[in-house]
Amino acid sequence: MVYPSNHRQIVEELMGGKFILSNESHFNALKENEAFYTEFFKISFDLDLNLKTEYAFLLSKDTQENFSRDVSIFIAILCYELDRDGRNFMEALDFNEFTFEEVDRYFDNSSFIDLIESNKSLREPDARRTLINGMQRRNIVSKNFDDRFAFTQAHKVFVDFAKELALKRMAVETE
């Protein structure tokens, strides 16, 4: 049997909880063999592959995963504070670079301070750096310099999650 090119890299990265982005060379191999990989991950590990036009990742069965929750809270507070600051947060997430200093300023002055204080991944500047490094390992952010980072297309998973949540809640209210 002939495996697709970059097979090992694709499997290792996805099984490591990493996003594969459309600008990475092995994304094409994954996309071209979508049917194979969907079946491969399902039969081998009972995992569902989520392949979008801009990114791909494996869905976990554990919805109580802390990392995903911490990242969701991090992005939620950042979006809220950027908007409060009069900035276009969608554009900022898509194209801007953030410095750690800037993020610290937003978090230290946030009205969600109680929530921040209660979360050990967000409480301290160093803990936030650790979380951002974790996000880098998963390809949710990229770091060109030590003190700054930018979001990759993978952040859209979380933005879509917020959209769906709002639509669900609004639908309930309409009923």
Next chain:
Amino acid sequence: MIKAEPRTILNFLHANFDVVKDLFSYQIADGLITKEVYDMLIQKHGHTMNIRLREYRVIRTLGSDYEMRDVYFKLMEFLLFEFKPLLPETIEKYKTSISELFLKIRKYENQDRDILQERIKNLSHQVREFVDLVERNTFRLLAETRELKSNIDRVEYREKVHKASFWIEYYILPLNRILDVKHSESVTSTVLDVSEYANRRRLDFQDETIRTEFEKLYSQLIQTNTDLLRQSKVLVNELLPLLERIRTESLILTGWIEFLRNPYKMDTPPLLKGTRTMVYAKDMLYKVREFFEQFSVNDYVTLEDGVVDFDKWIFDRELFKGNLTKSLPVNDFFSWCYKELQKDFQDIETDKFFALCGLLFDGDLQIEFPKKAERVTLTTTTSTISLPKIKIEQALKIK
């Protein structure tokens, strides 16, 4: 019939602009001017104001309430640039009126000249009104959208989503359909048809007066097409994306705020838990486990003291002191020490020798130094020592 001169009416408006403006504001807010509001204004400005407002036909009664007459209302709208966005259905009626007139112009172009001329003029008027309404509507929608974006009124995100969706659905998209030249049913496409027809007829119509009318209509329609295209561009390129963005942004923020209310009770995106890559060894976990497992064995272990090859000589002061006392008097103390050690050891070590020499300092011995410099030489394992001959006697006990 108004008896007053037009200039007098304009002077009245000029002098009492604030009163008319107040009436206009009340009319915009409530759709009419209530009796209470009107009476309050009259009480403030005097009874003459009531007479003038009625005489110049600024207001008219509506049951017990009042309303501003349309011509003044439109004038104030224009002067204050405060247009209420019209539903596109209201604007769409111009398609019918323009099409009807256009049809009749074509059908009866060779009949009565005067009615043809009137129809062309009416068509021109309808087109002018249509463009005017579109421009006002676009302007108002743009102002409202920008206001929503800046959010001075602190509208909630959820309300913003509703407002943006409402404008897109009921105003922008229908208005865009009216203006879409590619759509055969749009008003713009009808205006374009009229323009093509007028272009031909301004050149080949027999009657010169009508040719001139067509010429005027054609010039107006060229300008109209340019204006409508500009309005369409504003709608498609600016208004629609801006509203879409407001809607999406507000939707996302609504979701985030909902999530942040209780983030620990909601299911977040199910990401696969990654395994951390160890820089030292991939099987570190197993090695550490193995290492610790060896301590979890609970068998008893007995340790026995082994025979230690230990040759440490300890100076027994009491023993040697006794030996010395028995040997007294001793003429050469150091030689005695040397011989004493030779009884136990073949080779005499220096530290053993010196340890034994320490008996010299016991207070109950009487030490006598030689008068001549007589010395004795002794050899240990590490040194050759030259020592004086010291005589030791039992110390005298004083009773």
